[in-house]
Amino acid sequence: MNADYRERLKDKKRIVIKIGSSSLIHAETGRLDLRKLEILARELSDLHNQGKDVVLVSSGAIAVGAAALGMKGKPEELEKKQACAAVGQARLMTIYQKLFGEYNQMVAQILMTKNTMVNNTNRRNAQNTFQQLLAEKVIPIVNENDSVSSYEFQNLVKFGDNDTLSSVVAALINADLLILMSDIDGLFTDDPNSNPDAQFIDIVENMDDNMRKLGKSSTGSNVGTGGMATKLTAAIIATAAGADMVIANGNDFHNIHRIVEGRSCGTLFVGNKKEEFFLIDYIEKLL
Numbered sequence: 001m002n003a004d005y006r007e008r009l010k011d012k013k014r015i016v017i018k019i020g021s022s023s024l025i026h027a028e029t030g031r032l033d034l035r036k037l038e039i040l041a042r043e044l045s046d047l048h049n050q051g052k053d054v055v056l057v058s059s060g061a062i063a064v065g066a067a068a069l070g071m072k073g074k075p076e077e078l079e080k081k082q083a084c085a086a087v088g089q090a091r092l093m094t095i096y097q098k099l100f101g102e103y104n105q106m107v108a109q110i111l112m113t114k115n116t117m118v119n120n121t122n123r124r125n126a127q128n129t130f131q132q133l134l135a136e137k138v139i140p141i142v143n144e145n146d147s148v149s150s151y152e153f154q155n156l157v158k159f160g161d162n163d164t165l166s167s168v169v170a171a172l173i174n175a176d177l178l179i180l181m182s183d184i185d186g187l188f189t190d191d192p193n194s195n196p197d198a199q200f201i202d203i204v205e206n207m208d209d210n211m212r213k214l215g216k217s218s219t220g221s222n223v224g225t226g227g228m229a230t231k232l233t234a235a236i237i238a239t240a241a242g243a244d245m246v247i248a249n250g251n252d253f254h255n256i257h258r259i260v261e262g263r264s265c266g267t268l269f270v271g272n273k274k275e276e277f278f279l280i281d282y283i284e285k286l287l
Contacts, residue, residue: 005203005270006262009244012177014053014134015260016243017044018166018234021059022183023250030067032060032092037099039253044139045103047260053134055173056107057142057166058096064088089143096141106138111145117168117279130173142169167234171241171279176271178238179259180231181250186267187214187228204269207236235269242273 019040026033048054062074062081065088075081093109100107110129116122133140144165163180170178190198204211212232231247238245248255248266258265 005244005268006264008262009177009246009260009268010262012052012244012260014055014173014175015047015177015179016055016057016166016170016173016175017179017181017256018057018162019059019181020162020183020250021063023181023253024058024060025063025067030063030073032064032095034095036253037095040256041096041099041103041105043253043256045100045105046257048105048137048139052260053173053175055130055134055140055142055169055175056096057162057169058092059143059162061085061088061092061143064091092143093141100139106136108133108138108140110140110142112142112165112169113145117172123172127172130169134173142166163230163234164237167237167241167245168279170238170243170245174241175243177260178234178243178245179256179266180234180245180247181253181255182231182247183250184228184247185249186247187211187232189214201267202264204235204267206272207232207239207269212236237279239269239271240274241279242271244271245269 024032024037044054044056062084065084065086066072066074068087068091069084071080071084075084089109089111093107096107110126110133112126116126130140142162142165144162166180167178169175184192185200187201187204188198189201192198192200201214214228214232235245235247246259246266246268248259255265
């Protein structure tokens, strides 16, 4: 049965890929890892050339901005975070445009906040924008609008290092696969960094309470903010919307094509669309 779940990943047509800050940044300097970004652009461009719709949810703006402004690590102050996001987002998109342009792919920037989703008009507008961009064969690149979302910063209702944002985007555009590239191989029975006996979980067929308890409110990276708990929240939303989701190691972006080819890579959460699924209810309940 596990092989059947993996095999059907080959037929996915609309794919959302989330990349965390730790997968984009040199830990020593906080600057972009350009070799990895080149691989990412090639991987996603090839998926696009196969006729698949591709959406990239990319973290990294604050970290890139902090490095550009000569700061050590991510700042704590709200104003500094927002300034870093404004500088870093522009730099990040410039790099993405250049790299994807090498493969004749057009990209577009979409910045969102939680209010984009909870407001009915804003949500419809966002959905229409995504649909039109995909129809035009453009690859949308999504991030949370950290430079202006002071409400989210101050009240701690951010999407969660883009983990939850990526699942919301997947549900919004009716994606059939969400891939979270992380700093860990997938889901384990315990934190493998502290427990050598932790067992890797290959397939999750049902997101029950026992699975949710495996989430940890921590992360192994000093540049990201989302731990396993936010990834399991993303799994709840994505699978309820009917999408399969995979958590895989972002140290090697070649894992993206391995997943889509149906190979055993990362932890696969099996989509199980709920008839009563309503995205706003999930956002308000889980965030």
